[in-house]
Amino acid sequence: MIPLYWWLIVAAALFCIGLYGVLSRRNAIGVLMGIELMLNAVNVNLVAFWRYITPQAMTGQVFAIFVITVAAAEAAVGLAIIIAAYRRRDTVVVDDMDIMRW
């Protein structure tokens, strides 16, 4: 059976890819997609820890379902904001959305 840390490495790699996407993409849609990747890396971790450490309890799976739900909601809200911002400012470039500065 594949050892646990392999899954952890995959999850970590996925998280880093997501984080990199979040930090480096200039398109707001790309940032959102990076966030999805990071959330799913967490989900991988949650399911892996459930399967290898506490297979008798359902908490890991349930928590993963919650995260998926929240991620769906987050994607919906995030896309709505981006569409609104796009309509108002005619751009989806994150670097241009800097009105919250001094």
Next chain:
Amino acid sequence: MEFIFYLVPLIPILPLLAFAAVVLFTHRNNRLSSNIVIGATVLSTLISWLVVLATISGGESVQAGGWNLSIPWLPTGSTTLNIGFMVDGFTAAMLFMVPFVCLMIFIYSQGYMKLGQPNQDPRYARFFAYMALFAGGMLLLVVANNLLLLFIAWELMGLCSYLLIGFWSFRDRDHEEHIDHAQVGRARAAALKAFITTRIGDVLLFAGMALLYSYTGTLIFRDIFRPETLESLQSIRLLGMPAVTLIALLIFGGAVGKSAQFPLHVWLPDAMEGPTPVSALIHAATMVAAGVYLVARTLPLFIAGFAGVDAPALYWVAIIGAITAFFGATIGLAQDDIKRVLAYSTISQLGYMMMALGLGGLVAGIFHLLTHAFFKALLFLGSGSVIHGMEHGHHAAPSEQEKGHFNPNDIKTMGGLRHKMPRTFLPYMAGTAALIGFPIITAGFWSKDEILAEAFHLWQETGGLSLPFWVWLAGTLGAFITALYMGRQTALVFWGQPRHAAAEHAHESPPSMTVPLAILAVFAIIGGYFNAPFLGSLLHHFMGEVHEASEVVSSAAVPFQPVVALVSSLMAILGFALGWAIYRNYRLGEVEPFQRWLGPVFTLLRNKYYVDELYHLIIIRPVVWLANQAFNFDSRWVVDPLVNLMGAVGRLASSFSLSFDQVAVDAGMVEGTAKAFNAFGGWLRQTQTGRAQNYLLVVAVTVLLLVGLYLYL
């Protein structure tokens, strides 16, 4: 009749109320104001005369023992100062004279201040208010039963004296067209002089009162004059003399100031700058009499102070009186101002009263005080009428003399006025006759004669060239000189030919002025019979017993001395005839006969023995010098420079403080802190980029660092 005495407090209160009413409410209405004052005085006079009647009918118990009303007034710790009123024979005698003379003068003032005429005095109502205040003060003084109340009234009169002498110095510069600035200056100087000079006496009097109170604990006359009190005062020694002598001398000092006795007589002649009714009221009939009244009232103290040979309190009264009587009369010889002649005459006559008191002749002194008040008020009012007539004559005269250089008071410019002003002339002659002591028919004869008889009698008892002899001599010579200067004055004023255009055009004064003259003239003639020896010396019986309670004063009437009466009658007639004959045909511009004959002596007299100059030299100049030095010390040399130095040091220190504040505190600390934070914030705010990815990067790096720290530390 007892209940009448409870009206006594009203006697002084009514004029005081009139004063308050005029000053506070009615001073815009001149006629109403003077009517209020005169009405109050009429009431006062009526009450006073009722009291006199009650005193007469009350018999010896009232006349000698007196009626007394004492009110606790000022609690001072362990004791209480009482004020109150008293009436005895002495007070009653004064009450007969004072309000009545005041009333006559007030009625006269209506005419003198030109009520209802176009040139009416602009401060007419104010004048009557002051006069009422003054009358209230004098009446209060007379009915006071203690020294404290007497002193209050005394000072009240001092104030009124100042206000009234200086009455024409407070001119309304906005509403009067012709202000004689020289007159304003003279009036102001005279008012100040009177106030300050009498103040010297007042301080002495107050010191005497304080001593008396500290030893006896009371200021009520009746208590002070108890024999045991006087004895205890005699036994205490103070400054090498019995305490009672010192107290008596201090009180006498007050009387010297108020009654214008030598050496404090200098204020009275200058006080003639006031309106003439003021001269009559204050400086002849009443206020100056207050000093004599005070000495008479406290005579037991003087007599107790006389007990030892080394304690001559009473002698001093006689000596000062004699000096004043004689020298005052001589100065009167050389004066040209009609009122100044009368002023020196007043000084001289007050000297006679002091003389009498100094010889223990209480009744003689007071008798002369009463008769003198009538005839001197008459003479002053008469002189006012003459001045009034001369002013009118001056205005009516064709302006051959330059206007403005005419002095209506100068007797040398008058003459022949007996035809122009007969209703002034006759009363004036009555007053003159009384003043010189024209034999038998005038009041002045009887009262002056009694004083001289008193001195003569004492001389006969002591013999040799003792004090009574000198007093008698001074009095007799003074009587001669009095007659001489009155002869000169009346000759210049009423006889001969008019010496000036103003005198030719002079005319009679209105009835409001001449009627009081006539009434006073009646009293100047008959006033003497109250105490004439051949009518039984009524006044002696009436008030002679006043001080009997103190068992020191003898009140027996001195027997009539034909020699004295003869000598003084001769003096009077001779002096008057001489003065009259010499001056009747005097012409304006000539050298005066007296000046021709007496030469330097006349100059000495005209300059009043240079007493004013002497005082100027030995008192005023040193005082002014001292004041200047004090001023220099204060403003130039020490105090002000010191103050300025302290100010400069303070300014220097505060300018340092200011720079420190501005540089170190404001710029350095307060603004520096703000600037530092501003700069720091300006730098720090650059981190707030507004880009979510930057923030997130920071968060990620921080998390990585924290995890790294957690793992490897």
